[in-house]
Amino acid sequence: MAGGRAVAALVLCARTATATNATWCSARNHRRLAGGCVHSIRPALPHAAAARLGSLLQRAWQQNSFLYATNCRRSGNACECGNKKMRMSTKDSAPAQAAAVYCRDKRGGFIYSKHELDRASTAHALLEKTVDALIRPRLEDAIGGPVANLTDWFASAFQSGGWLGIHTDVGLGHVAFVLNLTPDDNAFRGGDLEFAEGHVMGHAVSPKFNSLAAFRVGSGAHPLPHRVTAVDAPRESLPRLAITGWYTIPGADPRAVSPAILNAEKGRRTR
Ligand SMILES: *[C@@H]1O[C@H](CO)[C@@H](O)[C@H](O)[C@H]1NC(C)=O
Numbered sequence: 001m002a003g004g005r006a007v008a009a010l011v012l013c014a015r016t017a018t019a020t021n022a023t024w025c026s027a028r029n030h031r032r033l034a035g036g037c038v039h040s041i042r043p044a045l046p047h048a049a050a051a052r053l054g055s056l057l058q059r060a061w062q063q064n065s066f067l068y069a070t071n072c073r074r075s076g077n078a079c080e081c082g083n084k085k086m087r088m089s090t091k092d093s094a095p096a097q098a099a100a101v102y103c104r105d106k107r108g109g110f111i112y113s114k115h116e117l118d119r120a121s122t123a124h125a126l127l128e129k130t131v132d133a134l135i136r137p138r139l140e141d142a143i144g145g146p147v148a149n150l151t152d153w154f155a156s157a158f159q160s161g162g163w164l165g166i167h168t169d170v171g172l173g174h175v176a177f178v179l180n181l182t183p184d185d186n187a188f189r190g191g192d193l194e195f196a197e198g199h200v201m202g203h204a205v206s207p208k209f210n211s212l213a214a215f216r217v218g219s220g221a222h223p224l225p226h227r228v229t230a231v232d233a234p235r236e237s238l239p240r241l242a243i244t245g246w247y248t249i250p251g252a253d254p255r256a257v258s259p260a261i262l263n264a265e266k267g268r269r270t271r
């Protein structure tokens with residue numbers, strides 16, 4: 001009987017081998033809710049819901065509903081890479097992509113080269129109706145406490161060669177999340193969400209389908225600088241697709257939310 005149970009347990013293990021939950025905490029600070037920890041859960045959503053979101057993003061990618069985004073401008077040998085996000089259609093983006101790579105290699109730092117779902121697209125409008133309801137309960141499970149308001153979200157696509165340089169998400173909310181939606185059979189490498197520990201990269205979350213990573217950011221939280229490593233995707237493969245956003249936490253420091261930074265992120269004019 002005991003042997004039979006052991007076999008049954010093994011079979012169960014094999015079947016659930018893709019289900020993983022993990023918490024990694026920076027050695028510098030591991031107060032659970034006040035930050036310093038990265039919580040990941042997989043599967044995050046019911047499979048059908050994740051598959052629906054994934055296909056929506058795939059179709060949007062194929063229909064060119066994503067805009068190229070970078071924060072670098074090159075003139076001659078000079079690079080200007082600030083907090084100003086520039087978005088443009090993919091077909092016009094080759095010079096900007098080359099400039100981003102040039103600037104990264106020349107000066108490094110917070111530079112990105114990626115795509116974002118056009119906030120004016122139909123796919124974005126569809127997602128707008130479901131993102132909060134789908135993600136909120138799983139995010140609360142992941143961090144082990146309640147969240148308040150979704151301050152912003154967007155869908156990202158990291159094309160081959162795309163990356164996101166090291167940054168801390170200041171001003172966007174109290175907790176950041178990333179829900180990965182590229183199917184696992186899609187052949188690409190990289191695209192890891194990596195967290196820095198001092199000057200070394202301390203923890204990497206690979207972008208597995210339907211995995212959710214969450215961590216505290218902003219005022220009152222231990223900063224966790226992070227980046228997305230360069231994606232290496234063969235021709236015709238999908239990019240790294242994900243939905244990213246920020247929530248506030250009840251009672252947490254309101255200074256963690258900056259309307260000016262959020263507006264800049266959304267591409268709205270600020271006065
Ligand atoms: C992962 O965490 C979720 C939410 O807390 C829980 O429902 C699920 O059972 C956990 N899965 C595993 C494999 O531990």
Ligand SMILES: *[C@@H]1O[C@H](CO)[C@@H](O)[C@H](O)[C@H]1NC(C)=O
Nearest residue numbers: 148149248249250251252257
């Ligand atoms: C959530 O939003 C409501 C309505 O705008 C606001 O009154 C409240 O202070 C916000 N709470 C947090 C914790 O962000």
